[in-house]
Amino acid sequence: MARLQAMRLFADTVRLGSFSQAARNAGLTPGSVSRRISELEQGLGVQLFSRTTRQIALTEAGRVYFQHIEKVLDSILEAESAAAALQETPRGTLRIHSRTLFGLLVLSRLIPAFRERYPDIKVELRLSERPIQLREEDCDIDFRIAPPRDAGLMQRKLFSSQRVLLASPSYLGRHAAIETPSDLAHHACLSYLIGHDEPVWRFLRDGKLEEMPVPSSFSVNNGMILRDLALSGHGIALLDDYTVTEELERGALVRVLERYRVTNTTFDEGMYATYLEVAHVAEKIRVFLDFLVAELKPMIARRNAVLSA
Numbered sequence: 001m002a003r004l005q006a007m008r009l010f011a012d013t014v015r016l017g018s019f020s021q022a023a024r025n026a027g028l029t030p031g032s033v034s035r036r037i038s039e040l041e042q043g044l045g046v047q048l049f050s051r052t053t054r055q056i057a058l059t060e061a062g063r064v065y066f067q068h069i070e071k072v073l074d075s076i077l078e079a080e081s082a083a084a085a086l087q088e089t090p091r092g093t094l095r096i097h098s099r100t101l102f103g104l105l106v107l108s109r110l111i112p113a114f115r116e117r118y119p120d121i122k123v124e125l126r127l128s129e130r131p132i133q134l135r136e137e138d139c140d141i142d143f144r145i146a147p148p149r150d151a152g153l154m155q156r157k158l159f160s161s162q163r164v165l166l167a168s169p170s171y172l173g174r175h176a177a178i179e180t181p182s183d184l185a186h187h188a189c190l191s192y193l194i195g196h197d198e199p200v201w202r203f204l205r206d207g208k209l210e211e212m213p214v215p216s217s218f219s220v221n222n223g224m225i226l227r228d229l230a231l232s233g234h235g236i237a238l239l240d241d242y243t244v245t246e247e248l249e250r251g252a253l254v255r256v257l258e259r260y261r262v263t264n265t266t267f268d269e270g271m272y273a274t275y276l277e278v279a280h281v282a283e284k285i286r287v288f289l290d291f292l293v294a295e296l297k298p299m300i301a302r303r304n305a306v307l308s309a
Contacts, residue, residue, distance in 0.1 A: 004076070006040040007069050009033050010048060014058065014066050015136045025138050078278045090283040091120035098143040101223035101243050102271060103127040107143070110295050114288060121284050129221050134276050140285055142274045145240070146266070154277045156289055159300050160270040161240050163263050164307075165256040166248075170233040178236075178256050181212055188217035188235030190226050192264060201238060204261040214264075238264055242271075245303045 012022035019030040019037075026033065041048050048062035058066065098107055103125060111123055131144050134153070147155050172178075175187055181203045191199035191214040199214040217235055220226060223243065230237040231247065236256055247253040261267055273289055275281070 002036075003040070003043070006036045008073060010037050010040060011066065011070060011073055013037065013049075013056070014062075018056065078280065089120055090118055090287050092282070092284050093122045093124060094141070094284045094288055095124045095126075095139045096141045096143070096288075097126045097128070097132050097137070097139050099145060099223075100127045100129055101227070101240070102143055102145075104224060105243055106296075106299070110292065113295070114291050117291065118284075118287060121288075131274075134274070140275060140282070141288070144272050144274050145269055147272050148274045152277050153274055154281075156273040156275075156293075158271045158273060158293060158296055159242070161242055162261065162267070162269065163238050164241050164244070164258070165236055165238055165262050166230050166244060166253040167236045167256055168231055168233040168252065169254055171230075171235065172254060172256075174233075181210055181257065181260065184212070184236065185215050187215070189214050190229050190235045190237040191216040191219045192223065192226060192238065193219045193221040194264065199264060202263050202267075203257070204267060205259060238262060240269070241307060242299065242303050245299070245306050248306050249302075 009022055009026060009028075012025055013019055013033065016022050016025070019033045023030045023033045037048065044061075044065070046061040046065075047059050048065060049056045050059050096107070104127070107125060111125065115121070115123060126139070131148075132139055132142050134140070134142055143158075145161075147157070171188075176183070178184065178187065181201070184201075189201075191201075193199065199216055199219060200211055201214050203210045203212070218229065223239060226237040227239055227243060227247075229235060230239070231252055244253055248255070263269070273292070275285055
């Protein structure tokens with residue numbers, strides 16, 4: 001058992017690049033991780049890491065050893081998942097990562113009911129605006145707005161969505177009418193930052209695609225801030241439809257250029273649950289996704305009714 005733990009600590013150190021990160025994942029001190037890997041090296045009779053005061057690097061023996069044990073550890077993980085899948089009561093820690101707006105507006109409202117149904121499952125929810133590396137960051141599920149392209153990942157599409165341009169009635173009442181995308185040049189546009197590129201909105205109508213740089217008055221990489229600014233009458237924002245159902249329903253926000261399909265990336269968007277491809281999906285993952293799909297049906301039906309009204 002001690003050898004297996006040392007192997008796992010060694011693999012985590014390689015993947016994460018430091019003893020301190022591997023220690024944080026394992027709930028140990030960096031010194032303890034370093035000591036156990038040193039014991040592993042002594043048992044093998046080879047040096048796995050070349051250590052300096054600033055960094056660690058794999059030796060040739062370390063690279064060969066890592067290539068072999070990575071497959072072994074993955075097989076052990078699959079065996080543990082298969083055994084866990086047979087248990088009658090799902091339990092354990094479910095580590096979830098999500099896009100910020102989906103986490104705040106959807107997951108945070110549903111997780112308490114899930115915990116009542118499955119009290120033996122502890123939930124850890126992390127939010128950010130980027131996809132993560134599931135294995136390297138020790139996470140079970142990542143909720144993404146596009147299907148994963150990485151090898152070794154599985155996906156479950158929860159629903160399709162589209163993006164809509166929105167503004168408050170107070171903003172629209174103070175500014176010129178918007179008939180075409182070019183009219184936006186005379187308006188305060190609130191844009192979502194993607195990397196270091198200038199924001200671009202894409203408009204599709206009757207098969208004709210039009211792209212235009214966003215005349216931004218404000219940019220941020222957080223959808224909640226864009227939503228709040230639009231509600232406060234500060235400009236026009238592009239948001240996912242399911243995040244503004246309530247606001248559209250009560251008239252706090254109004255759609256702009258609704259005869260166009262609009263996006264800042266692709267027109268084929270949705271919400272995807274992404275998880276590691278293994279022979280047996282852990283029961284805690286399966287029951288959470290089944291619960292989520294069932295609970296989302298009324299939300300999606302309500303959104304569809306609002307958008308078609």
